[in-house]
Amino acid sequence: MTELRQRAPRQRDDAHLRYVRAQRCCIGFCNRPAEAAHIRMACDAIGKPPTGMQEKPDDKWCTPLCAYHHRTGVGAQHKMGERGFWELSGLNPFEIATRLFIESGGYARSIEKKDAARVKMIKPRKPREQRRKVANCSRQIPYRRFDGTPVYAGRPR
Numbered sequence: 001m002t003e004l005r006q007r008a009p010r011q012r013d014d015a016h017l018r019y020v021r022a023q024r025c026c027i028g029f030c031n032r033p034a035e036a037a038h039i040r041m042a043c044d045a046i047g048k049p050p051t052g053m054q055e056k057p058d059d060k061w062c063t064p065l066c067a068y069h070h071r072t073g074v075g076a077q078h079k080m081g082e083r084g085f086w087e088l089s090g091l092n093p094f095e096i097a098t099r100l101f102i103e104s105g106g107y108a109r110s111i112e113k114k115d116a117a118r119v120k121m122i123k124p125r126k127p128r129e130q131r132r133k134v135a136n137c138s139r140q141i142p143y144r145r146f147d148g149t150p151v152y153a154g155r156p157r
Contacts (some may be wrong), residue, residue, distance in 0.1 A: 011058040011110070019104035025066035026096055027089055034064030035071075039093050041082050046094055060101040060110070063093050 020036045039061045042050035051057045069085075071078050077085040086093050101107055 010056055011060065013059040013106050013109065015109070016059055016101060016104045016106035017062065019106075020062050020064050020100055023064040023100070025069055026064050026091065027066075027069050030066055030069060032066035032068065034066055036062040037065040037070045037077060038062045039082070039097060043094050046098070048094060060106055061094075061097050063096045063100070 017036045021034060023034050024030070025032050025034050036059075038057045038059075039048070040051040040057055042048055048057075048061060065077060069076055073079070075085065075088065080088075
């Protein structure tokens with residue numbers, strides 16, 4: 001039986017995307033400015049889940065590609081299919097994306113976010129004189145046990 005994957009919110013990292021866009025195209029002979037090309041295909045070896053329809057992958061899974069190799073060229077990633085494009089180029093996009101994510105400091109930022117999310121904020125207690133006074137209730141409210149006997153303040157009568 002296959003296990004359904006719960007959809008998690010997309011992890012965004014604008015600083016990492018700016019770093020990727022500042023690189024040159026990762027295709028060896030190309031020296032044009034790059035766009036952030038997100039990798040949609042899955043890789044079980046490194047834990048990259050598949051990206052579904054109308055769903056964009058996390059920002060850590062992007063590589064620098066120029067507009068020609070990303071969208072507009074004859075053999076562009078979006079025109080010929082992602083898997084075929086990367087096989088034809090002879091590059092491993094997951095290795096490139098992981099290396100850039102570490103270089104940009106995105107990995108350290110994601111660890112900090114996880115640590116900050118684990119810390120629970122505990123509201124400090126008010127000083128004794130500022131606490132609200134609760135009137136002592138002298139009337140006891142009865143309740144009944146399963147067998148029907150009434151109970152007052154924990155003692156059966």
